[in-house]
Each structure stands twice: as structure tokens, then as C-alpha cells.
Amino acid sequence: MSETNARLRGLLIDLDGTLYHGTSRIDGADRLIAYINEIKLPYQFVTNNSSTSAEEVAGRLSAMGIPAQASDVCTSAQATAGYIADQAPGASVFVIGEVGLRSALQEAGCRLTDDEQPDFVVQGIDRSMSYERMARAVRYIRAGAAYVMTNPDLLLPSSDGLIPGAGSIGAMLQAASGEKPVVIGKPSSILMDYSLRRLGVHHEETWVVGDNIATDIAAGLAAGCKAVLVLTGLTHADNVEQFTAAAGCRPDRICNTLDDLRQEIASNLSANSMCRED
Missing domain, CATH: 3.40.50.1000 (HAD superfamily/HAD-like)
Incomplete structure (x- = not known):
């Protein structure tokens, strides 16, 4: 059998x-x-996908005629936030990512910070990332922040074809920081x-x-x-x-x-x- x-x-x-x-x-x-x-x-x-919330994913499914509620959806952003909350409740986090990741981290009790050495650097897909934020993330990781990546996808589909994903951004951070991340997705x-x-x-x-x-x-x-x-x-x-x-x-x-x-x-x-x- x-x-x-x-x-x-x-x-x-x-x-x-x-x-x-x-x-x-x-x-x-x-x-x-x-x-x-x-x-x-x-x-x-x-x-x-770490870029959108469970509510948005459920809405997208429902619009396609696939019954869904937010409680049915589990994203890499939610799992990342849960992982950090388990490791260090109330941890400070520097984020390279979009609204879905930021919201999940805040809902899990993490404190988002930009201007001080964080406990964690958390990185997902970020389609508006800047060189300055990437440089800051590298400095924080090299100074001892734990590095967590939502998912290792190198490419994402888009209306214009394939675009770089979280894994491609992560490849840059790893090369510059010399550290490998904990991968969640x-x-x-x-x-x-x-x-x-x-x-x-x-x-x-x-x-x-x-x-x-x-x-x-x-x-x-x-x-x-x-x-x-x-x-x-x-x-x-x-x-x-x-x-x-x-x-x-x-x-x-x-x-x-x-x-x-x-x-x-x-x-x-x-x-x-x-x-x-x-």
C-alpha cells in the first residue's frame, strides 16, 4: 500500500x-x-510570499472563485515573525521587506528599528529597497545581528516577466556580510x-x-x-x-x-x- x-x-x-x-x-x-x-x-x-498579508492573499483567492479566509492562509512573513517571537520575544528588528512582513513582525510583538543596532536583520522581497538600506543591513549583520530571510526564491513572476526575488536580494547580503541566514520559507x-x-x-x-x-x-x-x-x-x-x-x-x-x-x-x-x- x-x-x-x-x-x-x-x-x-x-x-x-x-x-x-x-x-x-x-x-x-x-x-x-x-x-x-x-x-x-x-x-x-x-x-x-512575504510581501502581502493573509487578508490580501485570501481576497485574491476569493476574487478568482477559490473560497478563502485569512485564517486559511499561512505566509512566510507570519512564520518568520513567529520564529523570531519564539527566539527572542520583543526583539528589535531591522527590516528589508514590504508591508506584509512589517505587519506580521509588529503583530508578533517585534520592535521595528532603523537607527540602532538591532537583534535581527529580517529580509524578504523589497521592490523599493535602496542601496543605503542594504548597506545598513550589512553593517548590522557584521556587528552581530542575527540574519533571517523569509524565503530563498531567486525569481518571481510579474506582469513584466520574471523579476529578482528575496533570494537574489539575500545573495547580495550574504556576499557582503559573510553570513548565511536562517531561511524560513x-x-x-x-x-x-x-x-x-x-x-x-x-x-x-x-x-x-x-x-x-x-x-x-x-x-x-x-x-x-x-x-x-x-x-x-x-x-x-x-x-x-x-x-x-x-x-x-x-x-x-x-x-x-x-x-x-x-x-x-x-x-x-x-x-x-x-x-x-x-
């Missing part, structure tokens, strides 16, 4: 490439989430562990669903979850073996479409229901 036939209690679901492309809903995304809600299976939408297990705590489900009973083997699948496996690859975005039938070899890990199950995933969930629940009856 496949490992993914173990009892399923919750889902951690990637967004871009899994449920939508840009502002376009992927076929079956609305049916999948409606079904999950109908059977009352706990889930979280998990994203490396996928493929790190930190974001997944944070999401699991919010989900309230054990890792062995959770499926991580995504389209990217190097991030979604690797993060799910690192957290001890079962990893289900959907061929709806970055990975498709022609490149799956190439990406699997490059990532050095393999999903527990591959679904061609989101309707196929919905059927896999239904089959798992049905099989486990019959086992309990026996």
Missing part, C-alpha cells in the same frame, strides 16, 4: 502554480477547495512546521501539495509529511524526472490535475473508513 494511503487528517496547499497562475485560476481549484470544505478536512494555504521545514502547528495536525497525517519539487515537495518531506506533486504549474510530465533528479527528492504521489488530487483524497478517506469499520 502506498505511503499516501496512511490516514489523512490535513492538507498544506501551495498557491501559485498549484491553484492559480498569476490572476488565472487553474482548472479544478474551485472544485477541490469546495470539496475539502464540504468534508471538513483541515487545510492551510502555504506561500513563500520552502524548502525549509520551518514554514511547514509553523503551518502544521496552525493546522493542529501531526506531520505524518498531513499531505503537502505543490507543483515545485525543489520547494514544495522538498519542504514537505523535510517536515515529515507526505508530499503530493500536481502537474499544474512548474512541473509537468516532460520535465518531472529532470526536476526530481535536480532536487534530490521524489514525491510520494503525482497527480496530473486537481480533479485527480480530489479523487486521491476521496479514495484515501474511503479506504481508511472501511479499515476502521473492519
